[in-house]
Amino acid sequence: MNVRTRFAPSPTGHVHIGNIRAAIYNWLFARHEGGQFLLRIEDTDRERSTPEAIQTLLDAMNWIGLDYDKEPLYQSTRIEAHLEAAEQLLSKGLAYKEDKGNTGQGEAIVFRMPDKDMVFHDKMKGTLRKPAESLNDLVLVRSNGTPVFHLANVLDDIEMGITHVIRGDDHIENTYRHVALYEALDAPIPQFAHLPMIVNRQGKPYSKRDGDAFVGDFREKGYLPEALFNYLTLLGWSPGDDREKISRDETISLFDIKRVKSAPAQMDLDKLYWMNGAYLQAMPNDQFKQGCIAVLKKQGLWTETLSEDYIDRVFDLMRERIKCFPDIVSLAGFFFTEEYDYDEKAVNKRIKKEGALDRLLKLKDQFVDLAPFDVETIESVLRGLAEDMGISPGGLIHPVRVATSGLPMGPSLFEMLEVLGKDRVIERIDRTSARFNPNR
RNA sequence: GCCCCCAUCGUCUAGUGGACUAGGACGUCGGGUUCUCAUCCCGGAAACACGGGUUCGAUUCCCGUUGGGGGUGCCA
CATH class of the missing domain: 3.40.50.620 (HUPs)
Structure with a gap:
């Protein structure tokens, strides 16, 4: 078929x-x-x-x-055909004219529902039936001369040679009447399948x-x-x-x-979001990049002068953490602007705590002369300083993260700092310190 | 009112009379890995709407009830 x-x-x-x-x-x-x-x-x-x-x-x-x-078939081109078909039903005695008297515009053409139970087989729901007495006659053409949905729909489906009508189950009731129309029109009845809403x-x-x-x-x-x-x-x-x-x-x-x-x-x-993440993870790197860049541009965070190497490294870091392109803005916006927002809770917890700023500045001092400024040296300096201070590495890691990104979470800190670069890291620590220093 | 459709975890679903102590996924909770987050791994809680039948046996078949939705337009 x-x-x-x-x-x-x-x-x-x-x-x-x-x-x-x-x-x-x-x-x-x-x-x-x-x-x-x-x-x-x-x-x-x-x-x-x-x-x-x-x-x-x-x-x-x-x-x-x-x-x-x-x-595509534009239904507006078919109005003549619809009206003609209604006339034919009229002449065959399958429809009649009626003036309910309240329009004052003329008579409507009304389809006479056959006096029998209507039955059709739905591909999903099985055999569906409706008793004759519950089916009213159906207006085909309004008294203003325009065809109604039912007539147009059925006629166009016939014209297009539609074999299967798959639509929402809010149309089930219509289908009983449409089937009667197909019969009156002497046209083959398509198969129906009604989807749940x-x-x-x-x-x-x-x-x-x-x-x-x-x-x-x-x-x-x-x-x-x-x-x-x-x-x-x-x-x-x-x-x-x-x-x-x-x-x-x-x-x-x-x-x-x-x-x-x-x-x-x-x-x-939630599940849609999860599934989007699954597709994002599986997508080729280049496509992922383009998607992120498009969002950054839209948000005004994109600058053409960024080096290819820099953006590649940023996207590499973010790749696994993003489930929907716009996430790049909330999770990695700080890679693209100095005007990143500070997460208030994170600042309270990591920056405004007693002595936190002092420790942060000490770490900064160590960074100043650090060369090269890469993952290994950053990590060893930070861990070394933490040990000297008698605190856990987290006591430095978290404050630096908040200071340089504004966020309580993000990619691996050492890689993040390396990508950001020494100058910017120092600058951001200074700026954060000045902003949240209670003794200022 | 009358007519029609629908009914498994919070959500999406598997399941078509015994393989079901009802499976999977999202979410959620707990644990592990880790500098946080995410990923990944392990584990937990969580459902057959109710009542009658039919049957040796019902989530599965039939009837009813309840609940939800749709229709009952000179709307689409």
């Missing part, structure tokens, strides 16, 4: 995370089956469907890696009010498209074994719509 699926969003300027997941499943199914994945843009709401909104949609799909076959912490459908509801939100926060893709893929589906980090190609070959869960799933941002 020649499988053909589609993604049919209405462009609103944002792409909802639930919609993109539905798109992903359609895409995966089509790719797995060697079929086609098409895009239909439901742009009949001219108010919202601006060129920018459409571009946002296309960008989001491109970013997360959903390529589509053929040119993505819900928020309260178990309610994920909405924009929950934040992080749109693809763009994750992109802006520096998430990797492949990580989001992988995470979303696992939100409702699993390969059946313990694999979790699964490449795109592997997912395509493993994907089975029958293995999609039928219960709603909740976004777990």
